[in-house]
Structure formats: structure tokens, C-alpha cells
Amino acid sequence: MNSVANDCMSQDSETRPNIVFLFADDLCTYSVGCYGNQDVQTPNLDRLAHDGVVFDKHYNTTAICMASRANVFTGMYEYKTGCNFTHGDMRPEIWAKSYPVLLREAGYLTAFAGKFGIEVEGKGLCEDDFDFWGGGPGQTNYQTAKNASMKKYADEYPHSTLSYAAFGKDVIREASEQNRPFCLSISFKAPHKPATPDPRFDHVYQGKKFTKPENFGREFGEHLSAQSKQGRQYPRFTDWNYDTDYDGEMAKYHQQVFGIDVAVGMIRDELKAHGLQENTVVIFTSDNGYICGSHGYGSKVLPMEESSRVPLMIYHPNSSLNGRQVRCDRLTGNIDFAPTMLELAGLSIPSNMDGKSLLGLLKNPTDGGHEQLSFINVYGPLPTHSLSCLTPQYKYTYWWYGEEEMEPVEELFDTQNDPLELKNLAGNSQSTDAIEMMRSKYDQQLDHWKKHAVNYNDYRRFGTLFDRHIPIEDKNLDSPKKSKSE
Structure with a gap:
């Protein structure tokens, strides 16, 4: 153990809080009761919201699994992690400054279960960088028995969602x-498609x-850009039956979220059983919305609110602020989790991180956050690639792509x-100042x-494409492609 870890270990566990980071996959704000949906049952998530602070303007700076997870691990924007589908894996020097590595070096017992979502060159899934491992490659599987690191939980919890709660209880x-x-x-793999609720x-x-x-x-x-209709998100409105069987699709979707809610309750109950609830920070969020x-779309990726904004309760x-049902409307992003966890552990925040610690907002929810954030998509068909700028009030997207029947446009x-x-x-004459x-x-x-x-990994080119x-005629549309897919 290095000297930093020895110094930190000299503090007992009562002075350094435990951290529980719970991450759903494809969970949107209207899947959780505390965000206003009276059709759903999420009692444990609503209790977490009641006990802590709810964030109403929390965004994923890239709304797709692999890139979002890289954002969370490193506290950096995608173009600095170099990591996303069709682009490439993370480099080891980037991973070396991730929150799991830094916390373990500082003496924390670290554990991971579920969909890891990235790979690191030369290290793969990085299971050796955790004290307890229940993770898996790719999308993992809803059948617990098919996840090698989780097989021992399969008899009692054949569906993976609750198996992760059982893993968490063991770690606690x-x-x-x-x-x-x-x-x-x-x-959690849930509620990612294919929809597979726990029966x-x-x-x-x-x-x-x-x-x-x-x-x-x-x-x-109809008022949304033609570019945003070129990817799979547009046909999925009909391909996934939202137009013809909304109730059936949402029943499956919300049933998967209900499983997560039960898992959250199991984990919090275990903390209480060991007297750790008063020294443990619990964070719940999602890798992207849905x-x-x-607007007649399905899935994620695009900058619209349903896919880019997600629940966050801490x-x-x-x-x-606990128990006061406080809501924070400051602008926050998934790049903020790594800095937050490092500050919780008493560690300095590396200068390479783009995010900010959220701890100040847990004292004063009106002072802090970001004045602006980037929202990025460089996945999927080229016309859907775009950069957006978010502020607490506005969202601006420049749809740069153009061809014979499609001109670059602004939203x-x-x-x-x-x-x-x-x-x-x-284009609204009354919004000239805002657009400028x-x-x-x-x-x-x-x-x-x-x-x-x-x-x-083809990130420099977008500095020109998004300018x-x-x-458009001066922009190079050619790009090397890789075979990794979502």
C-alpha cells in the first residue's frame, strides 16, 4: 500500500464516508415518482429523494452507454476520454485517474457490479482494480446465471437486477x-432493451x-431538425410500438424500473442493519435518459430533454437539507460524479477533470453548479452528430451537417x-439576444x-465539423470506422 493510502487509512471509517453509487441504464425522469409521474411505483427512490436532495437540471454530457460511463469514471468530457462506440477503448493513462483507481489507492475498499460498459487497452474490464468484482463485458445479461461473476446469486435471484443488490449487501x-x-x-442493466422484466x-x-x-x-x-431524423431514434417510435402499444411498452419498461427500486431498498436496508446509514453517501442516477x-422518437443519443436529462438523487x-424535500435547479452533469467522490474521500481533484464537486449544492442548492455544459453526440449516422451548449435556461444545438436537401440549422x-x-x-426575432x-x-x-x-480515436476532426x-463544403466527411457496436 502506498504512502497516500497509509495516510488515509490512519483515519478510521467514521471520518471518511462510504459511497454507494447506483447507476441505471436508459432510465428517464418520468420513470420516477418524485419527478412527477403519478402512474409509477418507486417508493424506495422516492424515499431517497425525500431523505436527500433531488436535482432537476442534471444532464449526461453524452447520452449513450459507453461514453457516459467513461464520463462518470473520469470526470471528463468524451473528447478527453477518447472512449465511445465506433471510436475506441480507453487508454490506460486515462483510466489511471479514474475515481475507482484513485479511491482504492487512498485506502477505500472498492467494489463494482453490473455493466462495466468500457474496456481499457491492455486491461480489459479492469477487474483487478477492484477488491470485489461482479461486473461483466458488453451489455451483460438479464439472466444472472449467464453473468460469470454473478452466478452464485442465480438460484435466489435469477433476474440480474436483484442479484446486484445481493452483491451490494455482501460488500457492505x-x-x-x-x-x-x-x-x-x-x-444495473435495467431498463435497457430488450425489455426483460423480473417476472x-x-x-x-x-x-x-x-x-x-x-x-x-x-x-x-415537426419543428425538430431533419438531421435528428436520420438516425435510428426516429423509426424506433414505430419499430418499438410506442405509437400502437404505448401502455404495453411502458408497463414492461416501468416494471424493470420497479426492480431497480426494490434493489435500492435492499441496499439501504443493509446499510441500516450494520449501522452505516449515517456515514454513507448514496447517489442514484442513470447513464442517459430515454x-x-x-416528439415521435424512441431511444436516446439525441440532445432532447428526454434523452439527455436524467434523475439524480443524493x-x-x-x-x-435532509428530509426537507429540497430540489436543486442548478446545472449539473455526469462529469461531476468523480470530483464529488474524490472530495468525499478528502482527496484533491485532478486538474484534468472537467466536472465540479456537487457537495456544495448539498449545503446550498442555489449556489454552484455549471454556468454551461456541453452535450455531445458523435455516435451513429454522421448527420446526427452534433454539439450542444446547455445553460440553466437554454439549450443550443448546431446541426452542422448539410447536403443537397438538408441545410445546417440551429435549435x-x-x-x-x-x-x-x-x-x-x-430565427425568432424576439430571441436575437438569446441566440447570440x-x-x-x-x-x-x-x-x-x-x-x-x-x-x-477520431476526435480532433470534430473541431472542424462542429465549427x-x-x-460545409470545406469540411472533411470521411472518417475511419471501427467495428465495436452498442
Whole structure:
């Protein structure tokens, strides 16, 4: 054990909080009761929200599994992690500054279960960098028995969601016996497709009718860019039966979320059983949201609210806001988790990280967060690739791609006053000041990309493609492609 770890181990586990990081896959805000959906049953998540703080403007800076997980591990934007489907794996020097590595070096017992989501060159899934391992490659499997590291839980919990809770309970017991601070990270496969709910919960939504969001259907997507309709998100509105069987699809989706809710309850109960609830920070969020028919789209990836904004609830036992049902509307992102965990452990935040610690917002929810964030998509068909700039009020996207029947266009939404994104303010004469401000902020975000993007895995090229000031005919559309797929 190195000197840093020895210094940190000199502090007993009561002075350094334990960390439980719970990560859903494809879970949108309207899947959780505390975000206003009265059709769903999420009692344990709602209790976590009641006990802690709910974040209403929390975004994933890339809304797809692999890249989002790299964001979370490293606290950096995708163009600095160099990691996403069709681009390439993470380099070991990037992983060396991830929160699991840094916390373990500092003496934390570290554990991971579920969908790891990335690979590191020369290290694969990095299972040797954790004290307890229940992770798996690729998408993992809903059948517990088919996940090699989780087979021992298969008899009692044949569906993977609750098996991860059982893993978490084992880690909590072991850490308690060792009297060591721990960081438990669980990445549920649910509710990622193919929809495979745990049959023990079939009764929960049987015959249930669900209220459609007010922006549901193709008529509410006519004002959105032609570029956003070139990827698989557009046909999935019909391919996945949102148009013809909304209730059936949402019953399966929410039943998977119900399984997660039960798992969250199991983990929090285990913390209480060992007297650790008053020294454990619990964070719950998702790797990206999900478009379940809003605007006539399905899936994720795109910058619209349903796919980019996700639930975030944090319980810190020492927060004075606990139990007051406080909601934070400051702008936060998935790049903020690594800095938050490092500050919890008393560690300095590396200068390479783009995120900010969220701990200040657990003291004063109106002071902190980001003034602006990037939202990135460089996955899928080239026309859907785009860069967005987010502020607490606005979202600006420059759809750069153009061809004979498709011109580059801008989108500007006032997400504070128009959260359903029903009115594109770009081109509105009354929004001239707002569009000019957001163009400037966008240019700042792109300048950061140009200065800091890794020089591998095809990230430098986008500094040109996303530039508003360079004509489309001067942009190189050719790119090397790799075979890795979602």
C-alpha cells in the first residue's frame, strides 16, 4: 500500500464516508415518482429523494452507454476520454485517474457490479482494480446465471437486477467487518432493451394505463431538425410500438424500473442493519435518459430533454437539507460524479477533470453548479452528430451537417420555460439576444474541444465539423470506422 493510502487509512471509517453509487441504464425522469409521474411505483427512490436532495437540471454530457460511463469514471468530457462506440477503448493513462483507481489507492475498499460498459487497452474490464468484482463485458445479461461473476446469486435471484443488490449487501457486510471505508458502484442493466422484466413483479403494472407526455407523437417533432431524423431514434417510435402499444411498452419498461427500486431498498436496508446509514453517501442516477415516444422518437443519443436529462438523487448523512424535500435547479452533469467522490474521500481533484464537486449544492442548492455544459453526440449516422451548449435556461444545438436537401440549422430551446421543447427560438426575432449569447457560449465549448481533444480515436476532426464559421463544403466527411457496436 502506498504512502497516500497509509495516510488515509490512519483515519478510521467514521471520518471518511462510504459511497454507494447506483447507476441505471436508459432510465428517464418520468420513470420516477418524485419527478412527477403519478402512474409509477418507486417508493424506495422516492424515499431517497425525500431523505436527500433531488436535482432537476442534471444532464449526461453524452447520452449513450459507453461514453457516459467513461464520463462518470473520469470526470471528463468524451473528447478527453477518447472512449465511445465506433471510436475506441480507453487508454490506460486515462483510466489511471479514474475515481475507482484513485479511491482504492487512498485506502477505500472498492467494489463494482453490473455493466462495466468500457474496456481499457491492455486491461480489459479492469477487474483487478477492484477488491470485489461482479461486473461483466458488453451489455451483460438479464439472466444472472449467464453473468460469470454473478452466478452464485442465480438460484435466489435469477433476474440480474436483484442479484446486484445481493452483491451490494455482501460488500457492505464485508466492509463493516473490516471497518474500512468503501465505494460500492452498481450499474444495473435495467431498463435497457430488450425489455426483460423480473417476472416476480408481473403484478405491479398488469393492465395499467399510462398517461402519455404532452409532447408525445410525430406532430410534436415537426419543428425538430431533419438531421435528428436520420438516425435510428426516429423509426424506433414505430419499430418499438410506442405509437400502437404505448401502455404495453411502458408497463414492461416501468416494471424493470420497479426492480431497480426494490434493489435500492435492499441496499439501504443493509446499510441500516450494520449501522452505516449515517456515514454513507448514496447517489442514484442513470447513464442517459430515454425517449419513449416524445416528439415521435424512441431511444436516446439525441440532445432532447428526454434523452439527455436524467434523475439524480443524493443522500449525504451530514447535509442540513435532509428530509426537507429540497430540489436543486442548478446545472449539473455526469462529469461531476468523480470530483464529488474524490472530495468525499478528502482527496484533491485532478486538474484534468472537467466536472465540479456537487457537495456544495448539498449545503446550498442555489449556489454552484455549471454556468454551461456541453452535450455531445458523435455516435451513429454522421448527420446526427452534433454539439450542444446547455445553460440553466437554454439549450443550443448546431446541426452542422448539410447536403443537397438538408441545410445546417440551429435549435434553441428555453428549457426553463419550455421543458417539453415545443418551440424552437432560433430565427425568432424576439430571441436575437438569446441566440447570440448561446452562439458565443457554443463557440467557447467548441474551443475547449479543439484545445483538449485526444489526438486519437477520431476526435480532433470534430473541431472542424462542429465549427459554425466553416462552410460545409470545406469540411472533411470521411472518417475511419471501427467495428465495436452498442
